[in-house]
Amino acid sequence: MSIEILKAGIADSIHDTGRYGYQFQGINPAGVMDPLAAMVANFLVGNPAGEAVIEFHFPAAVLQFDKTMIGALSGADFSASIHGIDIPLNTPFLIAKGDILQFTHLQNGACCYLALRGGLAIEPWLNSKSTNAAAAMGGWCGRFLKKGDVLPVQDTTDYAEAISHSKEKTLPWKLYLKDFYRTNQPVRLLSGHEWELLTEESKLKLLKSAFTISAQSNRMAYRLQGGRLQTINPVSMLSSAVTKGTLQLLPNGQLALLMADHQTTGGYPRIAHVISADVPVLAQSGPLSSIHFTLVSQQTATQAFKKQQDALYSMQKGCDLQLNRWLINFSL
Amino acid sequence: MKLSNQFPYSLYQLGDHAVTIELGFTIDETTHEKVMQVFQYLQLQKTPEIRDIIPAYASVSIVFDLYKLMLDYPELTENPMMERVNDLLSGFVPSDLVRGTLKRIPVCYDLSLALDMEAMASQKKMFISDLVELHLSVIYKVYMIGFIPGFAYMGKVPDLLVTPRKAEPRRRVEAGSIGIAGAQTGIYPLACPGGWNIIGRTPLQMFDANRQKPVLLEPGDRVQFEPISLKDFNLLNHRI
DSSP states (O other), X not given: OEXXXXXXXXXXXXXOSOOOXXXXXXXXXXXXXXXXXXXXXXXXXXXXXXOOEEEEOSSOOEEEESSOEEEEEEEEEOOEEETTEEOOSSSEEEEOTXXXXXXXXXXXXXXXXXXXXXXXXXXXXXXXXXXXXXTXXXXXXXXXXXXXXXXXXXXOOOOHHHHHHOSSSBOSOOOOOGGGSOTTSOEEEXXXXXXXXXXXXXXXXXXXXXXXXXXXXXXXXXXXXXXOOOXXXXXXXXXEEOOTTEEEEOTTSOEEEEXXXXXXXXXXXXXXXXXXXXXXXXXXXXTTOEEXXXXXXXXXXXXXXXXXXXXXXXXXXXXXXXXXXXXXXXXX | OBSSTTOBOEEEESTTSEEEEEOOSSOOHHHHXXXXXXXXXXXXXXOTTEEEEEEOSSEEEEEEOHHHHHHHOTTOOSOHHHHHXXXXXXXXXXXXXXXXXXXXXXXXXXXXXXXXXXXXXXXXXXXXXXXXXXXHTSOEEEEEEOSSTTOEEEEOOOGGGOBOOOSSOEEEEOTTEEEEEBTEXXXXXXXXXXXXXXXXXXXXXSBOTTSSSOBSOOTTOEXXXXXXXXXXXXXXXXXX
């Protein structure tokens, strides 16, 4: 009852929504880069929002399944297929024993998520299945997946009969997520505590010019290339907490945007913070993507996030209804 | 705003899902006592919408599950996060501080491990043995844990030991290395890149994921370093 990695991808790892409650010990939360896509993948297979999923980056791993399962992909489109049959995003699909899932082309996005009904049967570390790269713990052996890894799955149900009766690989319902990802629109920021330390020229530069996500970016932080920003006076700060979405001004005038694997504390000026509702679109903007920023109010940030989460949880209800109806048909 | 007469504070948002309570602007024991008081008080109040409480030198930050906060407190409509923090803090009463424990940490100052000791001695025109004595002369306070799992920021070192970070960080600092940056001293719990001046190494595993409590030091603890020989270091050092 497992999944074998036949070929390793460049940076595939197991994550849930993060390991919280230990940041006072310096243990960073990690977790999925795009929480929205991970939730959607889980909801499609009837899992709770916080179940562990596999996060793929391109080029992604090739996997083989040794039992029948129900899976779902969401997030980036890497042209997934099983034995030549396309597996679209945002729809549950049936996995037969021996199926090989591969990802052949990078169509769009940066992180693709695979959720399996029932989840992955791995031991949590400090209440989370997320991979913590710094501590080399959690997820699968605390590291990226490599060839030969065999990941146990929780679900023991046999879907063979259902599969033999289904003409299609996918189940007949699908979620549409276009409205959740604001593409070609500026990423929304809240001003940070050190915003006022920037020169007027630097503030304008941040809000009026384009920045490119550097190829040196990773799960910890996006390095942004573009105009260099300056503070009015040199800044010396005591270290304190930072969080996902924090935009730090480095001593060389460049910007580091903290992502899922961010450290717990930092001592650089926090000039702004990406709002939670825009973290998914940012996570799906891969290296060399161009981004613009705009400032919004806390109220806009809060409302945007609430609206997004409300919509996701109402989708969950729809997914559960469809899936349960389908399972009952096969007395599953 | 004030928590009580002794506790002036200000609040600022750390994005849309975290708030920082600022209690001072310097590294000193008085400010840090306030930090620990507020940290301990908040830990006791911790409700499900609070994901993390992070004490630092002069501040405490609260990380929220923003959606849960909005569902659980629908009456907070203006700025749910700030309103919730103000509510939490309004009940604050300074209580007896749970004193951190005194931890003795063996350190080997042998030059084969103390990679920056010679440079520091020549820069300060001091004997290496005096630098070691100075480092041993203080019981340090753990002000905060951050950067990487279990990295303890301790202070303060005697004025004569104060040394700025290295201009060029090392690509790899070994686990257990003890460093100095400004008036701070710290122990690298894991091998990682780092810019602190390395003056010794402990054989203790400061971070061990398989322990029930992976991290050896916590904010508020006190640390006394104890010198050991290279021979003892090698005997005690079980790292591969």
